[in-house]
Amino acid sequence: MIRFENVSVQFDARRALEGIDITLGEKRIGIIGANGSGKSTFVRLLNGLQTATGGRVLVDDLDPAKDGRKVRRHVGFVFQNPDNQIVYPVVEEDLAFGLKALKLPKDEINRRIDEILARYDLSAFKTHPSHLLSGGQKQLLAISGVLVMEPRYIVLDEPTTLLDLRNRNRVERAIADLDQTVITVSHDLDLIAGYDRVLVFENGKIVVDDIPAKAIAIYREMMA
Amino acid sequence: MIAGLYIKGNSALHRAQAGAKILAMVALGTGVFLIPDWPVVGLVLISVIALYRVCGFGWPVLAAQIKPVAWLLAIFFAVQLWLNDWQAGLLVITRIAAIVMFASLVTLTTKTSDMLASLERAMRPLKPVGVNPEKVSLAISMVLRFIPVIATVASEIRDAQRARGLDRSILAMIVPLIIRTLKMADDVADAIEARSFD
Numbered sequence: 526m527i528r529f530e531n532v533s534v535q536f537d538a539r540r541a542l543e544g545i546d547i548t549l550g551e552k553r554i555g556i557i558g559a560n561g562s563g564k565s566t567f568v569r570l571l572n573g574l575q576t577a578t579g580g581r582v583l584v585d586d587l588d589p590a591k592d593g594r595k596v597r598r599h600v601g602f603v604f605q606n607p608d609n610q611i612v613y614p615v616v617e618e619d620l621a622f623g624l625k626a627l628k629l630p631k632d633e634i635n636r637r638i639d640e641i642l643a644r645y646d647l648s649a650f651k652t653h654p655s656h657l658l659s660g661g662q663k664q665l666l667a668i669s670g671v672l673v674m675e676p677r678y679i680v681l682d683e684p685t686t687l688l689d690l691r692n693r694n695r696v697e698r699a700i701a702d703l704d705q706t707v708i709t710v711s712h713d714l715d716l717i718a719g720y721d722r723v724l725v726f727e728n729g730k731i732v733v734d735d736i737p738a739k740a741i742a743i744y745r746e747m748m749a
Numbered sequence: 750m751i752a753g754l755y756i757k758g759n760s761a762l763h764r765a766q767a768g769a770k771i772l773a774m775v776a777l778g779t780g781v782f783l784i785p786d787w788p789v790v791g792l793v794l795i796s797v798i799a800l801y802r803v804c805g806f807g808w809p810v811l812a813a814q815i816k817p818v819a820w821l822l823a824i825f826f827a828v829q830l831w832l833n834d835w836q837a838g839l840l841v842i843t844r845i846a847a848i849v850m851f852a853s854l855v856t857l858t859t860k861t862s863d864m865l866a867s868l869e870r871a872m873r874p875l876k877p878v879g880v881n882p883e884k885v886s887l888a889i890s891m892v893l894r895f896i897p898v899i900a901t902v903a904s905e906i907r908d909a910q911r912a913r914g915l916d917r918s919i920l921a922m923i924v925p926l927i928i929r930t931l932k933m934a935d936d937v938a939d940a941i942e943a944r945s946f947d
């Protein structure tokens with residue numbers, strides 16, 4: 526369960542988020558809004574990449590601002606550009622990166638890597654240079670790098686923005702198959718159309734909180 | 750490109766410890782400069798080339814390693830020919846070729862992760878003086894990882910500026926490259942933090 530208690534974030538003169546008071550318990554939550562509306566700041570609060578300047582955030586009763594390391598074990602974060610998320614030059618080495626940080630034994634690391642590569646049809650690319658993967662494969666590798674750590678929550682910040690339609694569909698299917706709670710920030714409205722709940726952000730506030738059909742319709746009117 | 754040179758195999762060199770291979774590379778790199786005769790260095794070079802065959806690498810792999818430095822070898826040979834004689838030229842280029850070929854062979858037969866693990870082990874005694882081996886290892890792997898990424902960014906910027914008729918402007922190339930690289934560095938730092946690395 527994720528709880529935001531009267532959360533605000535202030536960047537110098539600009540207020541990025543204001544008075545956010547919400548509980549998130551659904552399995553699929555979509556976040557939409559115009560650029561600069563506060564949606565990325567909102568999700569960055571979930572694993573302590575951003576700290577609240579007012580109020581507090583609780584992820585399974587842990588405050589990311591105080592227990593950042595513990596929370597990050599349970600909240601995986603997939604960024605828009607996989608090139609900025611893949612830090613090792615070879616596929617298997619990148620997957621091992623987060624697992625080594627968890628101090629897991631080598632056998633367990635290898636088991637998890639083989640399992641995740643098989644899941645996304647990337648086994649043939651195990652020893653492949655990561656920079657030579659296609660855009661879709663890179664995004665799947667970025668998702669895999671998060672999933673091998675077996676988090677309870679997965680935050681995806683515009684995961685399909687840089688992808689062509691085929692790769693976007695691959696990533697959509699990958700997200701649909703996840704057992705974890707997924708929170709997706711996206712401008713791709715079709716991606717979140719089947720979710721349980723959608724939040725619409727504007728000027729640092731949640732202005733709509735509803736089922737996708739209603740929230741997306743209101744958002745389309747707002748952006749018209 | 751530097752990253753991803755490793756080619757899977759099962760030769761004795763593939764199976765050898767990364768640390769031993771790095772030490773051998775240092776020894777060879779030093780050794781060839783202690784040998785004053787080009788025929789002896791030539792024999793070392795031939796032995797290194799033979800090792801490629803032992804490891805199961807064909808001529809195309811071998812040629813790909815020497816091709817990027819071939820022009821440099823030609824310049825060195827020409828300079829030595831001009832300053833000294835052809836024997837001095839051969840001595841210089843066989844030394845460099847032997848070092849480059851052996852270093853490439855080490856990277857072809859060693860996973861980056863194994864090499865970095867060896868480096869981490871070697872740096873452990875430096876921990877009491879404030880050196881963090883994990884961070885040094887991560888920094889090196891990121892250099893290897895981001896060379897192709899930054900090269901792609903540079904190529905995108907070059908195309909964009911060319912389309913605007915600014916292909917001769919160094920500033921038009923450098924400024925966006927620095928800005929995008931700094932932005933990328935911020936994003937990468939976030940990604941590393943998000944993946945539980947402290």
